[in-house]
Every structure is written in structure tokens, then in C-alpha cells.
Amino acid sequence: MSSKFWADLSNDYEKILESGFGYDVIIYVGEEPSIKEFHLHSSILCYRSQYFYAAFSNEWAEKNDGKFIFRKPNISPQLFNIILRFIYCGNIELSNLQGIDVLKLLIAVDELNVQPLISYIQEFLIEHKTEFLYQNLTDILEIVYQHETFTDLWNFCLENICEDPKILFNSDKFINLKASLLELLLKRDDLNMNEIEIWENLLKWCFAQQNIKNIDPTQWNKDDNTTIERSLRRFIPLIRFYDIEPADFFYKVYRYKDVLPQDLINNLLEFHIVPNIKSKANITPRKPNLKLDSITIESKHIPLFSSWIDKKDSSYYNKKNIPYDFKLLHRSNKNGFNAQSFHKDCDEKGATIWVAKIKDSTQLIGGYNPLDWGGNCGLKTTLDSFLFNFTDGKNISNPRSGYVTDMNAAIYCYNNQGPSMGGLHCYDSISWKHFCGSNYYPNIGIPAKFKVEDFEVFQVIKK
Structure with missing residues (x-):
């Protein structure tokens, strides 16, 4: 027969956390003038956090007078205290936090490699801080891109941007988007934009990246053509050119023929001029995931x-x-x-x-x-x-x-x-x-x- 007294156990560990009795770890958290000193226990930290396990196992942590010393200026004392409550007591309360603080907590948890919380906090953000995520999708996408463990948030951001691309493409931050991130978006079959709009936005991004002021290709010199061609090269296979209407192709694509692959231009001309010629595209048309028949709401x-x-x-x-x-x-x-x-x-x-x-x-x-x-x-x-x-x-x-x-x-x-x-x-x-x-x-x-x-x-x- 076994009995479970989890509440009593959690309360006892909370007392250990608050008293610091028998501590062998000192962690300085935050920046001046709000640095807080925490007295903690290596035996608990290392088995609840992969970060601390690596620090103690490999002996790369600083040590002074028999105490391990850590400094975490990039984490606020408030958020660090929330993490410690989970490490010591198995408890976490997020409902009183603003969306931005929950996101910062997630980043801190990822740094400290507290695995159970990474999925939990992402789920909490998606279910309880939906409005915050919608308001900041572009910024959050950039942050999530740097953290490979944030898979739930990554999917949430991508799906919502693909459903309403103007959130990103019409923002001032679009032209500063990393090339690798833009490439991932253009690969998506569910990107809900007309292909000509995707092409025009790609050009806008490219011109901004290369600081091209004159966007009239008839005024470019050989060096301009070479610069634009190199910048576009990795993205060209991702554009569904065959899905662009003939008039848009002529006025908005063909005019850039000098920076596009010649065989692509020839194939597109044949497709638009010769009757009954089949597309030579090796990628299928995009299929936006739209289930709502409405012109009023989305x-x-x-x-x-x-x-x-x-x-x-x-x-x-x-x-x-x-x-x-x-x-x-x-x-x-x-x-x-x-x-x-x-x-x-x-x-x-x-x-x-x-x-x-x-x-x-x-x-x-x-x-x-x-x-x-x-x-x-x-x-x-x-x-x-x-x-x-x-x-x-x-x-x-x-x-x-x-x-x-x-x-x-x-x-x-x-x-x-x-x-x-x-x-x-x-x-x-x-x-x-x-x-x-x-x-x-x-x-x-x-x-x-x-x-x-x-x-x-x-x-x-x-x-």
C-alpha cells in the first residue's frame, strides 16, 4: 500500500526554496538596479534543468568558496522566480502575466532547458494569449525562428501569416525579413496571395536588400542586373509563374527578363502565346486553406x-x-x-x-x-x-x-x-x-x- 502526499511535499520544497537552507548555488538575476540574489541547490537544479545538469556535470560553472556562481542578466527576477517555483515545487501560474512576459518566460525556459515547460507555455500562449499573438505575429515569427524548440508557436505564426499575408507583407518590417525566413514562406502551398502579388513583394524585398532606388529595369546597368539576378536566384523556383495572368506576366514579369533565367522566360512566352501548350512548372499551384465563404469577415x-x-x-x-x-x-x-x-x-x-x-x-x-x-x-x-x-x-x-x-x-x-x-x-x-x-x-x-x-x-x- 502506498500513499501520496504531493501537496505536503511541494510545500516542503517551497520552504527549502524560500529559506535557501543548505544552498550551494548563488545566481544573480537581472540587471542594475534590479539584480536579485537567489540561494539554490545544485542537486535539485541539475535534475530539473538540462542547462544546470550540463553546468554541474562538466564543471564549467564558476565556483567561489565552495559555491557555484551564475549570472543571468537577461532574465528578470520575477520570471526567474516563476521558473524556480516550477523546478522546486512543480507549480506554475501564468494567468496574471501579460503576453509579452509569457513570451519572455518561454525564452528563458528554453535557455535553461526546462523541457516540460517549453510545450506547456507555448500551448498557454496559443490558447490564452491569442490576441497578443495576432497583434505581434511578425515580431514573434522572427523570435520563434531563432528557437527550434518552439514548434507549436512556429506553426501558429506560419499558418496565420499564410492565411492573412498582409500582416507581414504590408508591414514595415517585411523588407528586413531574413532571406531564409522569406524562402520558407514562399515554399508554402497555403500562402493566401495571388502569385503576382507574391512576385511584386519579392521584388520589393530584393530592391530594399540591395538598396536599389531606381526600380525601372530599363534604367539598370550591367552591375545592377547582376546584383538583382543573384539576389533573386534562390527564390525563382518558388514562384508559381504559370499561375500569373497573361497581362500581369507581360507588364510585371517579362519586363524583368534580363534578371530571370532565359529558359524560364522562353517557356512562359510559349505557354502564353501558343494555344493548348501545357505548363512546364515543376510545382503545383498554391492551395490556400480557406473554408469561410465571406466578403465581410475573415x-x-x-x-x-x-x-x-x-x-x-x-x-x-x-x-x-x-x-x-x-x-x-x-x-x-x-x-x-x-x-x-x-x-x-x-x-x-x-x-x-x-x-x-x-x-x-x-x-x-x-x-x-x-x-x-x-x-x-x-x-x-x-x-x-x-x-x-x-x-x-x-x-x-x-x-x-x-x-x-x-x-x-x-x-x-x-x-x-x-x-x-x-x-x-x-x-x-x-x-x-x-x-x-x-x-x-x-x-x-x-x-x-x-x-x-x-x-x-x-x-x-x-x-
């Missing part, structure tokens, strides 16, 4: 919608664990901008999300109806509906949402209105009203009067 909105539907306050879904499919039922500019066509497409379809773009702005508003829109029965009751507002629909970092506060006025089902909810009335026109003073939903910044450019309704289907 697939990056879906984890947020799914998380709000399931009332997940902080542990948001990521794109790999979304439990719902979103099927387009109605697009006003295509199916009809009137209540009749809305109800024809959306009644008796169960739970739906609707999204409207406010005219002459980038603002998106919308709501979730967990019931249905049928019946012409006036008010429907629920505690699970919500409204949301994106000030800039392209930016998902600061959305506002609010669940219904008066369940008796959650949903309005009238044949002469669109997706009306609470104080938001979607009349049979492009002019909608929001009674901001109503108490049916929280005030999340939806205007009092506005015109709608387009709106879409999606059926929410449990996978």
Missing part, C-alpha cells in the same frame, strides 16, 4: 465568434480546435437587401451569426442568435445571445462584445425587419437604428443611426 474572426458562443472568457479557441462550422446563408448585396429575402434564407435554420459592414467605414457590427429567425412572433427569449463591434473589421485585437442583459428582449422576429436584437433594429432598408439607452444589451459602441453597406448571415453548425 477566418481569423471565427475563433473569436466560437469562443463567445461558448462563453469562454479568456481561454479562446484557436483555429485547430474550433467546434463549429459557419455556413453562409444570406449576403444582402447578392440575395437581396430586404427583410423578405433575409427571412427566406435564414428562417428555421437554427443558430446564426450575422455581420454587417457600416457604410463609409471599416466598422463591423453583428450578433449571435442561438434560436432562429422564423415565426413572425415578435420577441424571443434567451440568455445566450450577444452583440459585437469591431471598430476596424481587419483588426481583431480589440473587439467589444456584450451578452444579453434582458432575456425577454433578446431577439426580434418580425417579417418586416432583418436581424434585430434588443435595441438594435434592422429595418427593411439600409438605414438601421440602435437605441443606445436601452438596457437589453451592454453599450459596446454601436452607433445610434447608420447605413449598412452589406450584411451576411451564417448558420452555426456544431461539428
